[in-house]
Amino acid sequence: MSMKFINKSVWLIPCLVLGLMSSCDFLSVDKYFDDTLKYDSVFANRVNLEKYLWGTAGELPDESKIFGNDETPGITAADDIFTLMGYDLFHGKALTLGLVSAANTQGLGVWSTCYKVIRKANLILNRMDECTNITPLQKQELLGYTHFLRGYAYYYILMNYGPAVLLGDEVLETNEEAEYYDRARATYDETVEYICSELEIAAKYIPADVSVVNYGRPSKGAAYAIIARVRLQAASPAFNGGTAAYRYFGNWKRGTDGVQYVSQTYDERRSQQHRVCVHASKQRCSDKRHQESTEQDRLFTETVDQFFLHITIIFFILYLCDLFIHI
Numbered sequence: 001m002s003m004k005f006i007n008k009s010v011w012l013i014p015c016l017v018l019g020l021m022s023s024c025d026f027l028s029v030d031k032y033f034d035d036t037l038k039y040d041s042v043f044a045n046r047v048n049l050e051k052y053l054w055g056t057a058g059e060l061p062d063e064s065k066i067f068g069n070d071e072t073p074g075i076t077a078a079d080d081i082f083t084l085m086g087y088d089l090f091h092g093k094a095l096t097l098g099l100v101s102a103a104n105t106q107g108l109g110v111w112s113t114c115y116k117v118i119r120k121a122n123l124i125l126n127r128m129d130e131c132t133n134i135t136p137l138q139k140q141e142l143l144g145y146t147h148f149l150r151g152y153a154y155y156y157i158l159m160n161y162g163p164a165v166l167l168g169d170e171v172l173e174t175n176e177e178a179e180y181y182d183r184a185r186a187t188y189d190e191t192v193e194y195i196c197s198e199l200e201i202a203a204k205y206i207p208a209d210v211s212v213v214n215y216g217r218p219s220k221g222a223a224y225a226i227i228a229r230v231r232l233q234a235a236s237p238a239f240n241g242g243t244a245a246y247r248y249f250g251n252w253k254r255g256t257d258g259v260q261y262v263s264q265t266y267d268e269r270r271s272q273q274h275r276v277c278v279h280a281s282k283q284r285c286s287d288k289r290h291q292e293s294t295e296q297d298r299l300f301t302e303t304v305d306q307f308f309l310h311i312t313i314i315f316f317i318l319y320l321c322d323l324f325i326h327i
C-alpha cells in the first residue's frame with residue numbers, strides 16, 4: 001500500500017464520518033424546537049413572554065434606515081428632493097419617478113410584515129392569561145406594550161397604504177382558503193380612530209420614562225406623539241373633505257358597500273382633536289422628569305461628540321508625523 005493512498009485514507013475517513021453525522025442530523029428535531037419555541041412554552045412564563053413580545057417588536061420596519069434598507073418611501077419620495085443616487089439605494093426615488101407598481105414595488109412594502117406583527121400581538125393578547133408567574137403590574141405593562149405594538153403596526157400601514165384591514169383581536173389562521181382572507185378595508189377615519197384608541201390604551205399602562213437598561217422601548221410620550229401625528233394628518237385638507245379630498249379620493253369607494261374610503265365632508269372636530277393631542281404632548285414634554293432626561297441625553301451626546309473629535313485630532317496628528325518622517 002503506497003504512502004499516498006494512506007495519506008488520502010487518513011483524510012477521507014474523517015470526512016466520511018462527519019458527512020454521515022451531518023446527513024443524519026435532520027432526524028434530530030431538538031434544535032428546531034429551540035429555534036422555534038412552541039407557543040405553550042412562550043406563554044408558560046413571563047421571561048419567554050417578554051422575549052416573544054420584543055422579538056415581535058424587532059420585526060417592525062426601522063424608520064432610520066433610509067440608505068438601501070428603506071422599506072417605505074421615506075424622505076426621498078418627496079417632490080422637492082433630488083439625488084444622483086440610484087433608486088436601488090433610495091427606494092423612495094423610484095416612487096417619485098413613477099416606477100413603483102403592484103407588480104414591482106422596487107423593494108418597498110411593509111404590508112405583510114406589519115400584519116405578521118399584528119397577528120403576533122393578537123396572539124399575545126389572547127393567551128397572556130396563561131402566564132402564571134406574572135404580577136398584575138407586570139401584566140398591565142406588557143398589555144400596554146402589546147397595544148402600542150399593534151397600534152404602531154397599523155400606523156405604519158396607514159402611512160404607507162391608507163385605510164387598513166382591521167382585525168381586532170382575531171388571530172388569523174395560516175392555512176385557510178383565499179376566501180378566508182378576502183376582507184374589506186376599513187375607512188380612513190375608522191383606521192385613525194382604531195390606531196388612536198390602541199395608543200391611548202398603551203399610554204395608560206406603559207411607563208412615562210424609560211430607563212437606560214430598557215433604552216429603545218416606547219414611553220407614554222411616544223404614544224401621545226404618534227396620536228398627535230395621526231390626528232394632524234386626519235385634519236389636513238386631503239383627508240377632511242373639501243376640494244383636495246375630492247380631487248384625490250372622490251372616486252375611491254369600498255366595493256362591498258360603496259362607502260367613501262376618505263370622507264368628503266369637512267369635520268371641524270378633527271382640528272380640535274389635533275389641538276388636544278398636541279396640548280397633551282406638550283404637557284408631557286414640559287414634565288420635569290422628561291426635561292431632566294432630555295438634558296442627560298444632551299450631555300451624553302456632547303460627551304460622545306467631544307470624544308470622537310479628540311480621536312480625530314489625534315489620528316490627524318499621527319498622520320502628519322508619519323508624513324513628516326517619510327519626507
